Amino acid sequence: MDRVKLQFSKEESVLLTDPSFILTKNRILARISEMMGAISEEEVKMAGLLREQLPPEVFQFPPKLSRGEQYQQLPxxxxxxxxxxxxxxxxxIRQFFWWGKLFSSTLVVxxxxxxxxxxxxxxxxxDLYICVHASPWEHHFEADNAQLISSLSDEKYRSICKKEFLKLAFQLPVENWEQAPEFFIQSYSRWMQLLVRS
Structure with a gap:
């Protein structure tokens, strides 16, 4: 019977009995989702203006907005x-919001x-990071996943670039959330610069 007893800390008990935290969280996620929807429209416009100079694959699929609750236990x-x-x-190109942590923009090729x-x-x-991890699908900026290109020796940079994939990233601390729309647009513009064929 001991195994089925519920025990919570004082802090957990307060949150358990107060729905306002979850309702506030839902409102925040809805606003960020709405912002990302608007960003997707801007991205389509930006790419459309460069259609003749971009790889045709850019336009193969429309933008997709996804959400989840458990990237390292956070929404x-x-x-x-x-x-x-x-x-x-x-x-x-992936624009990413990670609750309590950051906004990031990545290019995987x-x-x-x-x-x-x-x-x-x-x-x-x-401020450009490069992925040093074996997988391109980790989104944190710890040293075992992403490092500033400007901090790398030429030898290490060349070694990283020999991997099958190349993942580049910019990040914005979540505390600077007011800058998120501009951050996403500016990052996307930079990715377009890299993808445009001369």
């Missing part, structure tokens, strides 16, 4: 456009898209 929202995940030529991006000067942006 998240995610906008993908473009979203081509088939090997060998992956091409995805492989195959010919990776080779095209590597012809650009990625060191032009001192």
């Amino acid at each position: 998240w929202l995610m906008l993908d456009f473009p979203r081509v995940f088939q090997e060998p030529d992956q091409l995805a 492989s195959g010919r898209h990776k080779e095209a991006v590597l012809h650009s000067d990625l060191k032009q942006w001192p």
Whole structure:
């Protein structure tokens, strides 16, 4: 019978009996979701203006907004456009909100898209991160996943670029939430610069 007893801390008891926290959380997520929906419309417009210069795969699928509750036990929202995940030529731009942590914008490429991006000067942006993890689908910015390109030796940078995929990222601390729309648009514009064919 001991196994079925419920025990909560004082803090947990307060939250358990107060629905306002969950209702507030739902309102916050709804507002961020609405903002991301508007961002997706801007992304489609930006890409459309460059249609002749971008890989046709950019337009293969429409934007997709997803949400979940358990990325490292915290809620998240995610906008993908473009979203081509088939090997060998992956091409995805992901705008991500992670509750209590950050907003991030990532570009994931492989195959010919990776080779095209590597012809650009990625060191032009001192706030640009590169994925050092074996998987491109982790979204945190701990040192075992993402490192500033500007902090890497040339040798380490070249080694990272030999992986099958290339994942680049910008981040915005969640405390700077007012800047999120501008951050997403600016990041998307930077990704477009890398994808435009000369």
